[in-house]
Amino acid sequence: MSTRPLSPPSPLRARSRMAWRRIRRNPVSFAALSVIALIALAAILAPLIAPYGPDEPDAAAALGAPSWHHWIGTDMYGRDLFSRIIFAARIDLSVAFVATACALAIGALAGAAVGYRGGWVDDIAMRGVDSIMAFPAFVLAMGITAALGNSTVNVAIAIAITQVPSYLRLIRGEMLRVREMEYADAARTVGNPAWRIVLIHLLPNCLPPLIVQSTLAMGFALLTMASLSFIGLGIQPPQSEWGVMTAEGAQQIVTGEWWLFLFPGLAVMITVLSFNLIGDGVRDLLDPRMRGIR
Amino acid sequence: MTRLLTISDLSVAFDSDTGTVKAVDHINLDIRRREVMGLVGESGSGKSVTALAILRLIRRPGRITSGTIRFDGVDLATLSEDEMRHVRGARIAMVSQTPRTALNPVIPVGRQIARLFMLHGGLSRKDAETRTLEMLSMVRIPDPARRAQQYAHQLSGGMCQRVMIAMALATSPELLLADEPTTGLDASIAVRILDLLREMGEKTGAAILFITHDLGVVAEICDRVTVMHAGQVVESAPVRTIFHAPAHPYTRALIRSIPRLDREVAMEPIPGSVPSLVTPPPGCRYIDRCRFAIEPCGLSRPPLNAIAPDHLLACYGYDRAPA
Numbered sequence: 332m333s334t335r336p337l338s339p340p341s342p343l344r345a346r347s348r349m350a351w352r353r354i355r356r357n358p359v360s361f362a363a364l365s366v367i368a369l370i371a372l373a374a375i376l377a378p379l380i381a382p383y384g385p386d387e388p389d390a391a392a393a394l395g396a397p398s399w400h401h402w403i404g405t406d407m408y409g410r411d412l413f414s415r416i417i418f419a420a421r422i423d424l425s426v427a428f429v430a431t432a433c434a435l436a437i438g439a440l441a442g443a444a445v446g447y448r449g450g451w452v453d454d455i456a457m458r459g460v461d462s463i464m465a466f467p468a469f470v471l472a473m474g475i476t477a478a479l480g481n482s483t484v485n486v487a488i489a490i491a492i493t494q495v496p497s498y499l500r501l502i503r504g505e506m507l508r509v510r511e512m513e514y515a516d517a518a519r520t521v522g523n524p525a526w527r528i529v530l531i532h533l534l535p536n537c538l539p540p541l542i543v544q545s546t547l548a549m550g551f552a553l554l555t556m557a558s559l560s561f562i563g564l565g566i567q568p569p570q571s572e573w574g575v576m577t578a579e580g581a582q583q584i585v586t587g588e589w590w591l592f593l594f595p596g597l598a599v600m601i602t603v604l605s606f607n608l609i610g611d612g613v614r615d616l617l618d619p620r621m622r623g624i625r
Numbered sequence: 626m627t628r629l630l631t632i633s634d635l636s637v638a639f640d641s642d643t644g645t646v647k648a649v650d651h652i653n654l655d656i657r658r659r660e661v662m663g664l665v666g667e668s669g670s671g672k673s674v675t676a677l678a679i680l681r682l683i684r685r686p687g688r689i690t691s692g693t694i695r696f697d698g699v700d701l702a703t704l705s706e707d708e709m710r711h712v713r714g715a716r717i718a719m720v721s722q723t724p725r726t727a728l729n730p731v732i733p734v735g736r737q738i739a740r741l742f743m744l745h746g747g748l749s750r751k752d753a754e755t756r757t758l759e760m761l762s763m764v765r766i767p768d769p770a771r772r773a774q775q776y777a778h779q780l781s782g783g784m785c786q787r788v789m790i791a792m793a794l795a796t797s798p799e800l801l802l803a804d805e806p807t808t809g810l811d812a813s814i815a816v817r818i819l820d821l822l823r824e825m826g827e828k829t830g831a832a833i834l835f836i837t838h839d840l841g842v843v844a845e846i847c848d849r850v851t852v853m854h855a856g857q858v859v860e861s862a863p864v865r866t867i868f869h870a871p872a873h874p875y876t877r878a879l880i881r882s883i884p885r886l887d888r889e890v891a892m893e894p895i896p897g898s899v900p901s902l903v904t905p906p907p908g909c910r911y912i913d914r915c916r917f918a919i920e921p922c923g924l925s926r927p928p929l930n931a932i933a934p935d936h937l938l939a940c941y942g943y944d945r946a947p948a
Contacts, residue, residue, distance in 0.1 A: 517727040520680055521714030521741055521792070531740075535731045 353616055360612025363605040370602055374420035381414035385571045394588055404590040406579065412590065415571040416598050422566065423573050423602070426483060427552040430490035435545050437491070438498025443537070445499070446506025447529045453503070460496040468493040472555050476564045486565045490552045501544055505537035512536070543614045550606030557599045573599045629800055629832050630656040630679065635692030637674050637683055644903035648674045650856040651691065653929060653937075656800065661826060661833045663847035663864065665840060665879070669899050671856040672836045676802040679834075680717060681709055697799065715745040718793035718831075720822075722805035724785035728777035734788045735761070735773025738795055745796045760791040763828075764821060783814035790821060797829050804836045819846050840883050844868060849935075852876050855899045855910040858929060861937040872932060872943045874915045909941070917942045 355361050373380055382402075383389075389409035397404045403412045445456040463471070475489035509515060510533060518532040559565030560574030568575050573595045580591030637649040649671040656662045664672050677683050679694055681701055694701045696717065704712065721727040729737060735757050742753035754773075761769035764787040777785055786806060793801055803822060807815035823846050826833045835847055843850055843864065851861040852873065860873040871877045881893040897914040900906060908923040909915070915922070919942040929939040 513721060513723060513726040514729040516682070517719075517721060518729070519682055519713070520719045520721075521744070522710040522712070523714075523744065524710060527744075532729055532732070536729070 357612050357615070359608055360615075363608035363612070366601060366605040367609065370420055370605075371424060373417050374424050377417045377421055381411075381417045383411035383414040385415045385418035386410065386569060387414075394583070396588075397590055403594045404588070406576075406591055407583070412576075412594055415576060416573070416595060419571040419573050419576060419595070420598070420602075422483065422570065423553055423556060423599075426487050426556055426566075427490070427549055430487040430552050430556075431494065431545055431548050433487070434491040434494035434548070435498055435541070438495040439502045439534070439537075439541060441495075442499040442502030443506050443529050443534055446503035447510050447525065447533065449507075449510075456499070457503070460499055463492075463496045464500075468551075469555060469558060472559060473562075473564055476559055481564060481567055483566060486556055486559060489559070490555050493555065494548055494552065497548070498541070498544065501540055502534075502537055505540060506533060509533045509536045539617045543610055543617060546606060546613055547610035550603040550610065553606070554599065554603050627658050628655050629658045629697060630654075630834075631693075631695045632675070632679070633693055633695075635675070635678060635694060636690045637671070637678050637687060638690045640686040640688075641903075646902045647690075647905065648687070648856050648902060649678065650902075650905070652853070652856070652858045654851055654858060654861070656832050656834055658799070659826070659830055659832055660848040661823065661835055661846055663843040663850040664834055664836045664853060665838065665843055665850055666853035667838060667899055669855075669902075670853040672838075672853055673804050675853075676719065676804055676834065676836060679800075679802065680713055680719065682713075711745070714741060714798070715796045716798050717800045717802065718796070718798040719802040719804065720786070720789050720793045720806045722808040724789040724806075725777055725780075725782060727789060728785060730777055733774050733776055734780065734785075735769075738773075738788070738792050741792060741795045756795070757791075760795055761788070764788075764791045764794075764825070766791070782810050783818065786810060786814075786818050787821065790818075790825060794825055794829055794831065798831055801826065801831045801833045802836070803833055805838070806835075807837075807839075807842060815842075816845070822846065840868075840879055852879070855905065856902055857910060857926075857939065858937075859911065859939050861929075863935055866933075866936055872936070872938045873911075873940050874917050874943065875911050878914075909939075915942075 387410060389405065391409065392401065392405045393409040394407055395401050395405040395409070401411050401413065403416075405411055406415070441456070445453050466474075472489040472493050475492055476485055479485040479488065506529075515528065515533060518528045523532065556565055557572070557574030557577065560572050561578045563578070566572040566575055568579065576595035577592060577599065580588070580593070580595060583591045632652060632654040635649055635652050636647065639646040639648055652671070652675065654662075654664075654675070664675065666672050674683070674687070678689055679696075679701070683689060689702075696712070701709065701712070728734060735754070738757045738760060739750070739753040742748045742756050743750065746753070746756075748756065757773060758769045761773060766772050766784060766787050772780065772784070780788065790806075806822065807818050810818060819842060822833065825831070835843070837843060847864045849861070849863050850867045852859050852867070852875065854875050860867070860871070860876045867876060868880065871880055875895075878893070878895045882895055884892045895914060900910050900913060906912060906923070908921070908925055909918070909927050912918045912922050921941045927939045927941045929937050932938045
C-alpha cells in the first residue's frame with residue numbers, strides 16, 4: 332500500500348484488463364482466486380451440493396470417521412461435517428464480505444472527506460483513528476461483541492469497526508496526495524463544489540491501494556469472525572460456522588475424533604490464506620517495480 | 626471597448642518560515658472585453674498568482690492582503706463561495722501550462738468536458754455529449770468521437786492542450802486565463818495552439834489574459850501587454866508600443882534578450898535576478914539590475930503613471946535611458 336506507481340496511473344478499465352491478464356500469469360494468485368471462487372460457488376449452491384442438511388442429525392452415524400457416506404465424518408449428533416462446512420461458508424463469507432464492505436464504504440468516505448478538508452478536522456479524526464488502532468484488533472472486536480451481545484449482525488459490526496480505521500488512514504493519505512495534483516486544481520478552477528471534487532474527480536484516483544487493502548481485509552475479517560465464534564463470542568451453535576465447529580471439534584480431540592477439529596480449521600486456513608495470496612498478488616500488480624515483469 | 630476586469634491595488638502574500646513573501650505587490654491591471662492582454666515577466670514575478678487571485682483560488686499559506694478585483698462591475702471579493710463557483714469555469718475559465726496533468730487521468734477526456742456542460746449549462750447527459758463533440762471539432766481535434774473516449778495519457782501534448790481549450794471555452798466564458806499554455810509544447814505545435822486561442826477568442830468573444838515569459842508569443846497574439854517584475858507592474862502598453870517604444874529599462878532589457886535571427890544583434894541576457902520578495906528594497910525593485918538608476922529610485926517606489934495615452938510606466942529614470 333505504501334508503494335504507488337510513479338508513472339501517471341492508467342485508467343481503471345484498461346488497468347483492470349491488464350491486471351486480469353497478469354493475475355492469470357501469476358500461478359499462486361490465480362490458484363488462490365480459483366479457490367475463493369470455488370468456495371463462494373459452493374456457498375451459493377450449498378443446498379444443491381451438500382449431500383445432507385446442515386442440521387440433519389443421524390444418531391446411528393454419530394461421531395463417524397471419514398467414509399464413503401460421510402466424506403469427512405460426522406459430529407456427535409451424526410450431522411454430516413462436509414455439508415455443515417459448506418453451509419458454514421455461506422455465513423462466514425457473507426459476514427466477512429458485508430463487514431468489509433461497510434468498513435470500506437465508511438472508511439473511504441470519511442477518509443476522503445477528512446483528507447481533503449485537512450486542518451483541525453483531519454487532526455481530530457486521525458487522533459480518533461490512532462486511539463482505535465491502539466487496541467489490538469481482535470481484543471477490540473471481542474470487547475465490542477461482548478458489549479453488544481452475540482448476534483450475527485453484531486459480529487459484522489464489530490469486525491467493521493476494527494477495520495474502518497485502516498481504510499480511513501489509507502484513503503486520507505491518498506487524498507493528501509491527489510488533492511495537490513493539478514487535476515484537483517483544474518476541478519476547482521471550473522467551479523466544482525467540494526463534494527464533487529472529492530467523490531467524482533479525486534476518489535477514483537485513490538482506488539488501487541483500496542483494492543489491495545480490502546482483499547487482505549476479507550481474510551482478516553473471516554479470521555476474526557471464526558476466532559470470535561471459537562471463543563464463544565461470535566456466532567452461536569447450533570448454527571454451523573467454521574469457528575463454532577472448530578471449537579466443538581476441539582472438545583472431541585482427546586477422544587480421537589480428529590476430523591471434527593481438522594476440517595473446519597482447514598476451511599478457515601485455506602480461505603484466509605487464499606484471500607491473503609490474492610491480496611499479495613494484487614499488490615504486486617500495482618507495484619511499479621513489478622511492472623514489465625510479465 | 627469597455628472594461629471587463631479591473632484589478633486595483635492587489636497584493637498577495639505567502640507566509641513562510643523565512644518571512645512573508647509579497648508575491649504580488651499593489652498591482653493595477655485592467656482587461657477590456659474581447660482583447661488579448663499579455664502578462665509578461667520572469668519566473669516568480671507574480672503572474673500566475675495574479676491569475677489565481679482573480680479566480681479567488683489563492684490557498685493557504687497565501688492570502689490576498691489588499692486590493693479589489695472587479696469583474697463585469699462586481700467586486701469578486703463580495704461574492705459568496707457559492708456565487709464564486711458560478712463564476713469559475715462559467716464566466717472566467719483557465720487554461721493551464723501543463724494540460725496533461727491538469728486532465729484527470731482516470732476519466733475519459735470527453736466526459737470531463739461533458740460534465741462542465743452539465744455543471745454550468747444544466748444540460749442533460751445526451752445534450753452535453755453532443756456539445757462536447759462539437760467543442761472538440763471546433764478546436765480541430767480529428768476524429769472527436771474516438772478521442773472523447775480516450776484518456777489524457779493516450780493523447781499527445783498538443784492534443785491535451787486542445788482538450789483543455791475546449792474545456793475552458795465550453796461554457797462561453799467572458800474571460801479566459803491562459804497561464805503559459807504553450808510551455809512544454811514544441812514550437813510548431815505552440816504556434817498552432819496560439820492561433821487556435823486567438824481564433825477561439827475572436828469566435829466566442831472571450832477576453833484573454835495571456836500569461837507568458839515569452840515575448841515572441843506576446844507579439845504573436847496580444848493586443849496589449851502588461852510587464853511585471855518582482856510582483857509589481859512596471860509597464861503597460863499596446864503591444865506595438867511595447868516592441869517599438871518600450872520605456873521601462875526592464876522591458877527594454879527583455880526585448881533585447883530575445884534571440885534574433887534576422888539581425889546581427891547579440892542577445893543580451895539581463896544581469897542579476899529578481900530581488901528577495903521577503904525584504905524587498907524600499908525603492909524600485911529593478912534598481913540593482915538597472916543601468917539607468919538615479920537617486921530617487923532607491924528611496925521610493927516609482928508610481929505607475931501614464932506617460933502617453935494608454936501607456937503606463939513605473940520608472941523615475943526612463944528618459945535618461947537611450948531608447
